[in-house]
Structures are given as structure tokens and as C-alpha cells.
Amino acid sequence: MQKSGSIIALAAFLVLSAHIPAAGQTPDDTVLIADTLKTAAPEILPPTIVSLEDTPNDAGTSIDVTWEVSPTESLLPAAVLQYLVLRATSPDGEFERVGTVPVGTNSYSDDGTEPGDPYWYRIDAVGTDVEVSSAVSGPAHSRMQWFDRGRVGVLLFTVLTCVLVVVFIQVAKRRPGKVFLRRLPVFDAIDEAIGRATEMGKKVLYIMGGLDVDDPQTVASMSILARVADRTASYGARMDIPCIWPMAMSMARETVKESYLRVGKPDEYNEDEIYYLTTDQFGYVAGVDGIMMRDRPAANFYLGAFYAESLIFAETGYATGAIQIAGTAEVDQLPFFVVACDYTLIGEELYAAGASLSGDPVQVGSIRGQDIAKAVFFVYIAAGVILKLVGIDWLERLLMIG
Amino acid sequence: MRLQVPLAIILIMGLFTIVTSFIPARPIADLNQTFRNWYIGIITFFIFLGTINLVRVNGEKIKTKASDWQYSIILITALAVMLIAGFYKGRASTDEESVFMYLYFNVQFPLEATMYSLLAFFVTSASFRAFRARNKEALCLLLAAVVIMLGRVPVGTAIWKGFPEVTEWIMSYPNAAAKRGIRLGIDLGLISMALRMILGIERSYMQ
Numbered sequence: 273m274q275k276s277g278s279i280i281a282l283a284a285f286l287v288l289s290a291h292i293p294a295a296g297q298t299p300d301d302t303v304l305i306a307d308t309l310k311t312a313a314p315e316i317l318p319p320t321i322v323s324l325e326d327t328p329n330d331a332g333t334s335i336d337v338t339w340e341v342s343p344t345e346s347l348l349p350a351a352v353l354q355y356l357v358l359r360a361t362s363p364d365g366e367f368e369r370v371g372t373v374p375v376g377t378n379s380y381s382d383d384g385t386e387p388g389d390p391y392w393y394r395i396d397a398v399g400t401d402v403e404v405s406s407a408v409s410g411p412a413h414s415r416m417q418w419f420d421r422g423r424v425g426v427l428l429f430t431v432l433t434c435v436l437v438v439v440f441i442q443v444a445k446r447r448p449g450k451v452f453l454r455r456l457p458v459f460d461a462i463d464e465a466i467g468r469a470t471e472m473g474k475k476v477l478y479i480m481g482g483l484d485v486d487d488p489q490t491v492a493s494m495s496i497l498a499r500v501a502d503r504t505a506s507y508g509a510r511m512d513i514p515c516i517w518p519m520a521m522s523m524a525r526e527t528v529k530e531s532y533l534r535v536g537k538p539d540e541y542n543e544d545e546i547y548y549l550t551t552d553q554f555g556y557v558a559g560v561d562g563i564m565m566r567d568r569p570a571a572n573f574y575l576g577a578f579y580a581e582s583l584i585f586a587e588t589g590y591a592t593g594a595i596q597i598a599g600t601a602e603v604d605q606l607p608f609f610v611v612a613c614d615y616t617l618i619g620e621e622l623y624a625a626g627a628s629l630s631g632d633p634v635q636v637g638s639i640r641g642q643d644i645a646k647a648v649f650f651v652y653i654a655a656g657v658i659l660k661l662v663g664i665d666w667l668e669r670l671l672m673i674g
Numbered sequence: 675m676r677l678q679v680p681l682a683i684i685l686i687m688g689l690f691t692i693v694t695s696f697i698p699a700r701p702i703a704d705l706n707q708t709f710r711n712w713y714i715g716i717i718t719f720f721i722f723l724g725t726i727n728l729v730r731v732n733g734e735k736i737k738t739k740a741s742d743w744q745y746s747i748i749l750i751t752a753l754a755v756m757l758i759a760g761f762y763k764g765r766a767s768t769d770e771e772s773v774f775m776y777l778y779f780n781v782q783f784p785l786e787a788t789m790y791s792l793l794a795f796f797v798t799s800a801s802f803r804a805f806r807a808r809n810k811e812a813l814c815l816l817l818a819a820v821v822i823m824l825g826r827v828p829v830g831t832a833i834w835k836g837f838p839e840v841t842e843w844i845m846s847y848p849n850a851a852a853k854r855g856i857r858l859g860i861d862l863g864l865i866s867m868a869l870r871m872i873l874g875i876e877r878s879y880m881q
Contacts, residue, residue: 331700387700418699427696433865441875486713488864491871498878518724519717527878547731548724552782554789566742580793587796601860603853611804619856620863626878627870634875642866649858 316344316351318404319378319395324412329423332387332416338379339406342397345375356396356403357382363392363408385414425671432648437641444637451633451640458597458615459629463503465571465595470509474570476500477512479560479585480524481576481600482553484517488623489601493576494520494527495626496599500573501531505540512569513546516556521548557581561588574598574613575622578605586612599625681874688872728753818844 320340327334337357345352357380358367371380385391392410396403444451469476478500480493497513504511511528515521525546532541549559561584564572572589574582575598582598582605589596590612598609599617609616617625624642627635656667687709694706732746759773807813824830825841870876 329698331698331703333700416699418697420696420698423696430692430865433862434869437866437869438873441873484717488867492867495867495876495878515724517717518720518727521724521727522720526880530878530880544731544734548727550728551721551724552786554786555782557789558785562745580790583796583800584789584792587800601864603856603860606856607804608800611800620859623860623863623867627867627876630878632875635870638866638870638875642862645865646859646862649862 316397316399316402316404317342319355319397319406321393321395321406321409322378324391324393324409326413326415327381327383329417329420330414332414333385334381334383335385335391335393335412335414336379336381337393337395339395341376341378342404344397349375351399352397353400354398356398358394358396358405360392360394360408361389363410365392367392367394387414387416389413422672429649429671433642433645436645436648437638440637440641440644441634442637444633444640448633451637453628453636453639456617456621456625456628458599458617458621458625461595461597461615462500462629465573465597466500466503466507466509468595469504469570470507472570475510475512475567476504476571476573477560477563477567477569477589477594478573479576480513480515480520481574481578482516482556482581483577485519485523487577489577490517490520492601492623492626493599494523496573496575496622496629497524498527498531499626499629501528502535505532505535505537508540510542511545512563512567514549514556514560514563515546516549516551516553518548518551521546553579553581557584560585564588564592564594568592569594572596574600574609575617575625576600578602578609583608583612589613677877677880680880681877684874685872688868725753818848 319342321337322340323336323338325336325338326332327336339355341355342352352375354375355373355377356369357371357373359370359382360367370382370384373380382391382393390411390413392408393412394408395406397406440451466476478497480490480497481487483490485491485494501511503509513521513524513528515524525543528546529538529541529543532538550556563569564585565588569592572585572594574585574589574596578585578598578600579602582600582602586596586598586609596613597615597617598613599622600606600609601619601622603619606616606618610618620642624639627639652667659665659667690706690709694702697703729750732750734740735743735746736750756774756777759777763772763774765772765774801819805812805816805819807816821837822841822844824833825837825839830837867876
């Protein structure tokens, strides 16, 4: 008896609450909502377009559409299933669907517009059996921007870094040998590893990573390869350079050939030591592991961009007893190399190693410029943290992208 | 001229690439996309050259009966079979329609999965070496690793409910801070190296 009384009270509350206008609702809306409660397939109140704005900092191919969701969404959560974003080139023209968003979403970026053309928009709320449209809104125009204002901070700091690097290159040019750079232990290890390979009569295996020459890490690896090849050419050691990308292979051949010319042994250059294996990631891993297990090179270099293959290479090399020198700017792979290799170039060291090993004062000067830029960044970050703690955040906002 | 022309191309393209990062306008973006399409075309041509190199190097091994020449026979046979299968019915979406895809899904794919699965064993052997508490730093690493491992498996929560929270803290603060520091250095190093390339200071790959 008590239970049936509660059900009656709840039903009465629902009926009454359906007839009380909520904030922002007209009496007509309230009647419509009440009607929707009585029918199996409820009617839906239309959404309302709030704004049509050009998407900032783009090529003029996008308009941001924002709307107020259908009031029915909050009253009957299951009634509205999704919203359709429709666009036309005139208010009376045919509207075509440009996007579909789930219920609860109230914005969409239409990235299929032409700069300067007028567009009208409509939002349709879709229910189980019904679809209601908002009023047509427009015209809106997308505009092309010639400068991405969201990247001002990035531009400022890029320019600052470039200026510092160029200044220290000039300093190094004028005062050669005066720019001091701390020598990394890995540089001595390179000589040691190649010397060991020469004494043992075994090869030096050099892996340039898994990406092509459009990746900066591969280019940095090529720069170190030049210095490694200088030493192998001097010592008379043989190299083995299986490549994952044919273009990297061609570039590596030019690099090594140049090294042999530089040390005055062009006749000893053998281009067959640098060859293409496969572009498939794990096919390449299988091939290189096979080389390690069969030929047992005395020194393994893994320098460049590495992913899942990093630990497979490094552990196989460890099992063969080779001296292993690795370096990558892939932060997630660094721990694997640190654990399994004898020496590891961490992040920026990969980019600096080639220049540092060259001994060229101009290249060394560029690294000094980079170090000064890093110091400036640290000061900036420290100042930003302190200011943020006291409620000032413009230093933080300066470097925000977007 | 042999040196100046490539250096001029590097300078122009390097500066253009920097500019495209800050100018979203369509003429520049379209031109950038065109250059990228050229690069894809060049890569495709190089794949052809790579295949020729593969056949030549391994053919030479077989001809001279160099050490392990038998593997070269397997490699060239596999290459020929995949090529013929590809030309026969192309790359259809299912292995039933295409011999190439049948070979891909039933031979190449399992072989790749096998190589990838080796990681599980290598992670174990590498962890065994890394987590030896030889000094204070290594002990710190060992403790952090133990907490993180326990925080990510149900048995950890069963031992102590706080493990997931401590794990989250380690990953979000000390770990994230270290990674960001390394990332900052990487980005600055990248700018410096790019400048050396653009200005023609670093050109070890040029004769």
C-alpha cells in the first residue's frame, strides 16, 4: 500500500514538474515538453545557433559553429541521439551535411570552406524517429591568415636561439680554439670500440635508426657516421651498415665515401658494406639480429630514431659481447639503451655529437650558442614558475601554442 | 658549383620549411604540400633502387658462395614470390581474394609478431640487470620500478590500495619532469643542428 502511494506521488510530481516552465522556457515550450512525455516517440525542441566565426590562424578553410543544445536534451536525455551540422551557400539553397556530432556537443569546426565565400548553417537535432532543425544562421565567411598569431612565443624563442647560435658561430670563427666544450666520455668510447674491432679483426655495425633522411635524428646520425667512418678508415676496420630506407643508404654511402677520401684511403672504400635490407620494421630487426648473431661484430652503434626495436637490438648485441654505443632523441626508448648499452647519447647529445666530434671550431661554436639558449630557457621557466605562484601568468601564456 | 647548388637548395628549402610553420596562408601551405608530394615520389623511386641493391648484393653472395650464402637464396626467393603474388592479383582487402595478402597475413604478419614478442623476454633480461641495487641511484630506480609495477597490476592493489596513487604521482611528477627536461634539450639541439645544415656548416654527406 505504501509502495503504490509512492508511485502515485512520483507520477504526480512528474506531471506537475512538466507543467512548470523552467528558466528560459516559454509556456509553449512547456506544453510541448509535456506532450513529448506522453508520446512513445517524443518530439524534440530545436537547438539554437549561437555563433559562426572564422577559425583563427588557419588558411581560411574553416568556420567554427557553436550552438545551444536542444532543451529536450536535459529533460529527456535519451530523446536526442546526435546533431547534424548542415551548410548551404545561400539561405534558401540546399543544405548539405558537413558534420555529425554526438549528443551533448555544442560546437563544430567545418574545415571544408573556401576563403571569402558566404555560408549559411543549420543544426538538426536527431531523435529516434524525428529530426528538428534550428533556424538558419549566416552568412559566415572564413578568412585566410598570413601569420599564425598563436605561435608568436615560439617564433620569438626560435629567433632568439638562432641568433645565439649564429653569434657563437661568429665568435668561434674569430677566436678558433677558444670555445670550450666538455668532452663526453662516449667520444673516447667510440675510438675504443673501433680500436677493439680493428684488433679483433671484426666489423663495426652501424644502425641509423628506423626513419628516413627527412627525420632530423637520421641526419644527426649521418653526421656521427662521418666521424665513425673517419676512424674506421684510419684504423683499417671494416664497417657493416644495413639500411632500412634506400635514400638513407645512398646518403650513408656518400658520407662514408667522403670519409675515406678525407683520410686519404679512397681505394679502401667498399660501397657493398652499406646496403639496403628492408623497409619493414620487424623484418629489419630480424635481419640485423641475424647479422649480429652470425658475424658477431665487435662494436655496435645504434644512433638515430628507434622505437620497439631498440631493446631487441641492444639485448641481442649485449648477448654477442659487443661494445655498444647508442643515442636517440626518442625519450621513451632512452631507458632501454641506457640499460643495455655501454654508452648512450641522451637526447640533445645525439644532435651535438657529430659537430663536437668533428673538432671544427665553427660547429663547436653552434653548440655553445645552443647551451646559452638553454640557460635562457631555464631562467625563463624559473621566472615563469615564480610569477605563476604569485598569480601572474603572462610568461606562461607567451609560450602557449594556439 | 657542385657544392654551391646543393647548399643553395638546402638553404632555400630550410628557410621555406621554417616559414611554413608560422604562415598558415594557402599559397604557402599548398606549396609545402607540393614539396611533400615530391618527396613521396622520390622515396618511391628509391624503394626501386633499394630492391635492385638488395638483389645485387645477395646475388653476388650466392655467386661467390660467400659465408651464409644460403640465407641469400631464401631472401631472393621470398622477394620473387611476393613480387609475383603482387603482380598476379594485387593487394585486395582480404586474403581470400589475393595471394599477396594471403602470404602477408599468414607468413609475414606472424613472423613480425614473433619478432615483436621477443621484447617480453628482452625486457625481463634487461630489467634484471637494470634493477640491481649497486648504488644509491640504482636503489632509487629499483624502488620506483617496484612501486610502479605493483601499482599497475591487481595484486598490487590487493597488497596496498595506495600503490596506484603513488604510481600515478611518480609518473606525473618526477618522471614527467625528467622527460620534459630531456625534450627541451632535444628541441634546442634540433634548432642548432638545423641551423648548421641550413647555413652549410654541417655537410659531412657532401663531397
